[in-house]
Amino acid sequence: MKKKDTGTEPKLATKTKSDNDPALLELFSDSICDLYWAENHLVKSLPKMIAAAGAAELKNTISNHLEETRTHVKRLEQIFKLLGKDPIAKKCDAMEGLVREGEVIVESTTQGTATREVGIILAGQKVEHYEIASYGGLYQLANTLGLPEIAEILAQTLEEEKAADLKLSAVAENEINYQAAQEA
Ligand SMILES: [Fe+2]
Ligand SMILES: [Fe+2]
Numbered sequence: 001m002k003k004k005d006t007g008t009e010p011k012l013a014t015k016t017k018s019d020n021d022p023a024l025l026e027l028f029s030d031s032i033c034d035l036y037w038a039e040n041h042l043v044k045s046l047p048k049m050i051a052a053a054g055a056a057e058l059k060n061t062i063s064n065h066l067e068e069t070r071t072h073v074k075r076l077e078q079i080f081k082l083l084g085k086d087p088i089a090k091k092c093d094a095m096e097g098l099v100r101e102g103e104v105i106v107e108s109t110t111q112g113t114a115t116r117e118v119g120i121i122l123a124g125q126k127v128e129h130y131e132i133a134s135y136g137g138l139y140q141l142a143n144t145l146g147l148p149e150i151a152e153i154l155a156q157t158l159e160e161e162k163a164a165d166l167k168l169s170a171v172a173e174n175e176i177n178y179q180a181a182q183e184a
Contacts, residue, residue, distance in 0.1 A: 024141070027141075031137075032079055032083070033089060034092045035092070035135075036080075036087060037089035037092045038092040038095035038130075039072045039073045040089055041092070042069050042095070042099070043073060045102070045103075046062055046065070046066040049062055049124065050062045050063055053116075053117055054113070054114075054116065055114075055171075055176060057171050058120065058121065061164075061168060062120075064167075065167075068160045072160070079150050082153075083150070094130060095127070099127070101126065102119075102120065102123030105119035114177075114179035114180035117176045117180070118172065118176055118177060121168050121171060121176065124164075128164050128168065131161040135158040139155050142154055
């Protein structure tokens with residue numbers, strides 16, 4: 001609940017947890033713009049990772065997450081609507097770097113090798129962990145700002161990012177890490 005302004009208190013710059021601080025809301029909105037860029041960047045780059053991955057299990061895992069990622073973009077658009085803002089993407093340097101790292105791994109490994117797949121999984125898990133940190137933090141922040149509807153949307157995506165990370169771990173553990181260790 002928002003505190004009622006009695007009109008008798010001076011507007012102090014002191015910040016408490018329950019204040020709907022405009023600066024904090026701005027930070028929140030900016031972070032949503034950042035994530036919007038990141039998710040859109042992933043929609044463009046994941047097909048390259050699917051093409052580079054050899055094993056069917058890994059291809060399927062990334063393909064399924066590409067579909068989820070398209071939903072993540074739509075959910076962020078829903079959040080913009082709830083914030084009363086137009087969807088604006090702000091370049092996310094971190095995601096650009098993480099995706100680039102995956103591309104470099106693909107460039108420096110051979111198609112069809114388990115080593116490449118291990119590299120793709122490693123890069124993919126770094127992306128998921130970045131997303132988990134972002135969605136987890138923004139979920140908390142949405143609650144602090146008194147935006148439960150937005151928090152709920154962020155929580156849905158957060159769960160899918162966590163599941164994608166676990167799935168990538170499982171793919172690595174099932175077969176691929178062992179195969180890669182056997183490669184010359
Ligand atoms: Fe995502
Ligand atoms: Fe993800």
